[in-house]
Amino acid sequence: xxxxxxxxxxxxxxxxxxxxxxxxxxxxxxxxxxxxxxxxxxxxxxxxxxxxxxxxxxxxxxxxxxxxxxxxxxxxxxxxxxxxxxxxxxxxxxxxxxxxxxxxxxxxxxxxxxxxxxxxxxxx
Amino acid sequence: xxxxxxxxxxxxxxxxxxxxxxxxxxxxxxxxxxxxxxxxxxxxxxxxxxxxxxxxxxxxxxxxxxxxxxxxxxxxxxxxxxxxxxxxxxxxxxxxxxxxxxxxxxxxxx
Numbered sequence: 001x002x003x004x005x006x007x008x009x010x011x012x013x014x015x016x017x018x019x020x021x022x023x024x025x026x027x028x029x030x031x032x033x034x035x036x037x038x039x040x041x042x043x044x045x046x047x048x049x050x051x052x053x054x055x056x057x058x059x060x061x062x063x064x065x066x067x068x069x070x071x072x073x074x075x076x077x078x079x080x081x082x083x084x085x086x087x088x089x090x091x092x093x094x095x096x097x098x099x100x101x102x103x104x105x106x107x108x109x110x111x112x113x114x115x116x117x118x119x120x121x122x123x124x
Numbered sequence: 125x126x127x128x129x130x131x132x133x134x135x136x137x138x139x140x141x142x143x144x145x146x147x148x149x150x151x152x153x154x155x156x157x158x159x160x161x162x163x164x165x166x167x168x169x170x171x172x173x174x175x176x177x178x179x180x181x182x183x184x185x186x187x188x189x190x191x192x193x194x195x196x197x198x199x200x201x202x203x204x205x206x207x208x209x210x211x212x213x214x215x216x217x218x219x220x221x222x223x224x225x226x227x228x229x230x231x232x233x234x
Contacts, residue, residue: 035223044214044225044226044227044228045161045169045214045216045225045228046225047222047223047224047225058221060222060223061220061221061222062222094168094169102156102157102218105156105218105221106221107218107221107222107223108223109157109174109175110157110159110171110174110175110216111159111161111169111171111216112171112174112180114168114169114170115168116167116168117168
């Protein structure tokens with residue numbers, strides 16, 4: 001079973017860039033489409049964006065101007081950068097994998113794999 | 125902005141059947157797939173239904189999904205409720221180049 005593990009700072013200052021990495025347990029990084037999803041405390045889920053194994057990306061339109069997702073296949077990792085953060089970006093951030101992409105939408109199919117999540121707090 | 129609306133909470137006794145609705149704010153919900161996720165406290169979500177009505181391996185057949193085109197809604201039905209089904213449930217679909225989640229439904233097994 002493929003396992004995902006998020007890592008990165010748990011505290012980020014306002015206006016700075018939030019950076020997280022998701023490590024994939026084996027060489028399955030080329031077999032899935034990789035997303036970042038967040039959940040604000042006590043609230044629902046919000047998709048941030050995804051990247052394919054060959055580097056194609058698609059982002060949530062409401063976050064697109066601040067988001068960059070990248071992939072490093074040699075390290076079995078993919079990463080999230082979210083710039084100009086505010087307190088509203090405080091959330092548990094999950095990395096997730098989809099076994100397929102919906103080609104007609106250029107969006108990931110169901111999220112089959114999930115990391116355990118990591119809490120990122122934006123505060124000075 | 126397109127929204128998926130779910131009831132805030134549903135409560136029922138063990139052994140009973142519940143249905144959670146997920147209603148699209150506009151358009152035709154049947155035009156894109158709907159997924160359902162279960163999230164227990166302190167844990168990441170897991171898929172219980174994908175592509176409207178399919179169950180991942182390991183998900184019991186007590187869980188089923190359906191689409192009601194007339195109501196522009198999707199539904200998750202859990203039959204033979206067990207205490208282990210107590211969790212938050214989220215629907216998810218697509219609209220306007222975006223992955224959209226419903227607000228979640230808290231299921232309490234009395």
